[in-house]
Amino acid sequence: MEHLFLEILAEEAQRGNKLSNTFKAVSINRVTEAISERFQVQCNVKHVENHLRTVKTKWQIICTIRGENGFGWDDNMKMITCDRATYDVAVMAHKKYEPFLNKSIDHYDEMTFVVGKDMAIGSFAKTFSDNEETEEVRTKVSSSGTSKCKRKNVQ
Structure with missing residues (x-):
C-alpha cells in the first residue's frame, strides 16, 4: 500500500502538483481513489494526510542520521x-x-520526491532520464584592471 501511495505522490510532485511542502487536493484525491480501488478498502483524505505525516517523520529521521558523524551512505542499496x-x-x-x-x-x-526538501518542482523539475551532460565553461577574470565611475552632482 505504501508503494502505491509514494508512487502516485512522486508522480504528482514531478507534475508540479506539490507546492512547497504540500500537495494539491487533486493529488491527495488521486491517492485515496487508487488505494480504495486497488485494496478494496475505504481510504479517505485524512488517511492519506496522516500517512504523509508518518512518511515525513521517517524522512526527518533519515536526514538526521545521514547528517551525523560515523554514518555512511550506500547509494546502490539506498542504505545508511x-x-x-x-x-x-x-x-x-x-x-x-x-x-x-x-x-x-x-x-x-x-x-525524495514526496517529502524531500531540496528538489525542484513544477517546470523546473527533471526526472532521472532528463539529466544530460553539460559542458563546463571556465572564464578568466583579470584582477589588474580598475574601473572608475564619475558621479554628477544633481542640483
Whole structure:
C-alpha cells in the first residue's frame, strides 16, 4: 500500500502538483481513489494526510542520521551504513534510528520526491532520464584592471 501511495505522490510532485511542502487536493484525491480501488478498502483524505505525516517523520529521521558523524551512505542499496560500535551507541541513544541502519530503505527514491526538501518542482523539475551532460565553461577574470565611475552632482 505504501508503494502505491509514494508512487502516485512522486508522480504528482514531478507534475508540479506539490507546492512547497504540500500537495494539491487533486493529488491527495488521486491517492485515496487508487488505494480504495486497488485494496478494496475505504481510504479517505485524512488517511492519506496522516500517512504523509508518518512518511515525513521517517524522512526527518533519515536526514538526521545521514547528517551525523560515523554514518555512511550506500547509494546502490539506498542504505545508511555504520560499524557495529556506532550502531550500538546510536540505537541505545535513539531507538527510532534502528529501522534505518544497515538496512535498505524501502521506496527511498520516491520519498525524495514526496517529502524531500531540496528538489525542484513544477517546470523546473527533471526526472532521472532528463539529466544530460553539460559542458563546463571556465572564464578568466583579470584582477589588474580598475574601473572608475564619475558621479554628477544633481542640483
